[in-house]
Amino acid sequence: MDDQARxxxxxxxxxxAGHSVQGGMTLPPPxxxxxxxxxxxxxxxxxxxxxxxxxxxxxxxxxxxxxxxLNCHRMKPALFSVLCEIKExxxxxxxxxxxxxxxxxxxxxxxxxxxxxxxAGPEKGxxxxxxxxxxxxxxxxxxxSIEHSDYRAKLTQIRQIYHTELEKYEQACNExxxxxxxxxxxxxxxxxxxxxxxxxxxxxxxxxFSSIQMQLKxxxxxxxMILRSRFLDAxxxxxxxxxxxxxxxxxxxxxxxxxPYPSEEAKEELAKKCSITVSQVSNWFGNKRIRxxxxxxxxxxxANLYAAKTAVNAAHAAAAxxxxxQANSPNTPNSGSSGSFNLPNSGDMFLSMQSLNGDSYQxxxxxxxxxxxxxxxxxxxxxxxxxxxxxxxxTMYSPHGLNANGxxxxxTTPSSVISPTEGPGSVHSDTSN
DNA sequence: ATTCATGATTCGAC
DNA sequence: GTCGAATCATGAAT
Numbered sequence: 056m057d058d059q060a061r062x063x064x065x066x067x068x069x070x071x072a073g074h075s076v077q078g079g080m081t082l083p084p085p086x087x088x089x090x091x092x093x094x095x096x097x098x099x100x101x102x103x104x105x106x107x108x109x110x111x112x113x114x115x116x117x118x119x120x121x122x123x124x125l126n127c128h129r130m131k132p133a134l135f136s137v138l139c140e141i142k143e144x145x146x147x148x149x150x151x152x153x154x155x156x157x158x159x160x161x162x163x164x165x166x167x168x169x170x171x172x173x174x175a176g177p178e179k180g181x182x183x184x185x186x187x188x189x190x191x192x193x194x195x196x197x198x199x200s201i202e203h204s205d206y207r208a209k210l211t212q213i214r215q216i217y218h219t220e221l222e223k224y225e226q227a228c229n230e231x232x233x234x235x236x237x238x239x240x241x242x243x244x245x246x247x248x249x250x251x252x253x254x255x256x257x258x259x260x261x262x263x264f265s266s267i268q269m270q271l272k273x274x275x276x277x278x279x280m281i282l283r284s285r286f287l288d289a290x291x292x293x294x295x296x297x298x299x300x301x302x303x304x305x306x307x308x309x310x311x312x313x314x315p316y317p318s319e320e321a322k323e324e325l326a327k328k329c330s331i332t333v334s335q336v337s338n339w340f341g342n343k344r345i346r347x348x349x350x351x352x353x354x355x356x357x358a359n360l361y362a363a364k365t366a367v368n369a370a371h372a373a374a375a376x377x378x379x380x381q382a383n384s385p386n387t388p389n390s391g392s393s394g395s396f397n398l399p400n401s402g403d404m405f406l407s408m409q410s411l412n413g414d415s416y417q418x419x420x421x422x423x424x425x426x427x428x429x430x431x432x433x434x435x436x437x438x439x440x441x442x443x444x445x446x447x448x449x450t451m452y453s454p455h456g457l458n459a460n461g462x463x464x465x466x467t468t469p470s471s472v473i474s475p476t477e478g479p480g481s482v483h484s485d486t487s488n
Numbered sequence: 489a490t491t492c493a494t495g496a497t498t499c500g501a502c
Numbered sequence: 503g504t505c506g507a508a509t510c511a512t513g514a515a516t
Contacts, residue, residue, distance in 0.1 A: 293495050293512050316505090337504085338496060345506060346494090 099130045126244060139247045162265070165272040172279045174214045210279070217275045224271065228264040232257050296339070300329035304339050308347075309361040315344055 106121055113121065125131060169175035239253050296304070307325060308315050317325060322336045329336070347354050 295494065295513065335495080339494090341505075341507095342495070345508095348506090 100134065103128060103130055103134055122245075131245070135245070135247065142247050159269070162269050162272070165269065165276055168276050169217075169272060169279075172276075173210065174217055174275060174279060213275060213278050217271065220271050221268065224264060224268055228261065231264075232260050235260060296329065296331060296335075300331060303328050304336070304343070305357065305361050306365060308340065308343050309358050310365050312358070315340060315347075 103125065106125055166175060235256055236253055239248050239256060242248060295301075304325060307317065307321070311317070317336065317340060319333075322333045322340075326333045326336045331339075
């Protein structure tokens, strides 16, 4: 500390001497000394600076006493004037360094995102808009509402934490700013501090705190993103369709194997039946077609299964229709479902049934043959697994729709065109509606 | 942990 | 816009 005091003494002497020469500054006449006593003045200034430099090493009471002593020191006004002048000369550089910082684009992005997610800004149900949008994109399955509310709950939690932290930071910022301002005001008694300087200091503090706030915003955004991707990203939360839905889709697919391209209406109907979205139906058929085509052998068993199932369904429906027609006036079996998408009575299964006995699927004839047809079908399935040409080329569920190129024959042609025996009232085409 | 099944996405062709 | 094809990512079975 002796060295420091010596240095300070010499600096003090030089600077003051420099000022008195260059700046033409006139120090007030020191009390109890005459103006010509240069050594005495230097001694005084050095003494003050020494006290200032060592003040931090002392206890609070000691420092307070020293402070008071300094404030009352006879050289204090002189030192104050010198500091004023130094400040005046360096003020330009300070002003130059101070610039209006433009709004940080990253901070703006974060703010916008938090606002969009419903974390920042006014309470609006925990970002329900974003949740709803994402939920719609993920395809309104049955458990959506549960996940949706779960998402909202988590988002509310994040929102609460964010606001609590933000409040804490703001409070800390205000406290610190007040503290610093008080300190500066206190210091302004011993050194010149302009309001502008205080303002600048406050600005620095605010910037520091806003950078901390930015970190908070950043981590909040990350949390929201993770939450979003976990709960709402459709790809991430892939759920298998219900068994019932898969069965409905498979029934349609295998009963329209010659042209497995459901129309928009059919897709909507299937979507409704399966409690999935139309786009999910489209996806399913897209996947099914390509996977079926890629590995027909693998799907044969499945095809047979659905063939039998559809056959039984059709037989039951036909029997019911016959019973109905016997009880009432004769009618076509499809009259009850014509114009609507009816799975058991629709599709290629009709063709198979017709060709099995060589009968056309019309009128009371069907009723007489229903049981035998079902039996025959079961027999054929068990004997041939549904894949031979014994039925004149129209085998049960052979990949008859596929052409040599691996594509479905004339995908735009409804299967009614293929079957000349089919009546005009039949409903099995994708485009029949 | 690995493998398979499956729903979703992406990309290029039409 | 739809489609096929390839791919990704996840769930379920082993």
